[in-house]
Amino acid sequence: MKITPNIGILNALLRITCGLTSLAWATAKLSKKPWRSSYLCVALMGAMKVGEGIVRYCPVTDLIQNRQMNGGQEEV
Numbered sequence: 001m002k003i004t005p006n007i008g009i010l011n012a013l014l015r016i017t018c019g020l021t022s023l024a025w026a027t028a029k030l031s032k033k034p035w036r037s038s039y040l041c042v043a044l045m046g047a048m049k050v051g052e053g054i055v056r057y058c059p060v061t062d063l064i065q066n067r068q069m070n071g072g073q074e075e076v
Contacts, residue, residue, distance in 0.1 A: 005055070
């Protein structure tokens with residue numbers, strides 16, 4: 001499995017910005033109510049978006065692009 005960048009620079013910057021925003025919001029909410037697991041979920045998703053933006057690789061985009069190239073057939 002070869003991981004190459006599959007998103008553009010503007011998309012990556014947008015992912016980093018939105019990821020850091022949601023991560024900061026969730027962290028602020030977690031400091032007030034640490035027993036809420038929904039804030040932890042948002043923090044993890046925000047961190048994942050920041051990582052995708054830094055690496056410039058999105059697994060969901062890769063999955064969709066591969067399905068379109070193969071005509072909807074799964075790889076073995």
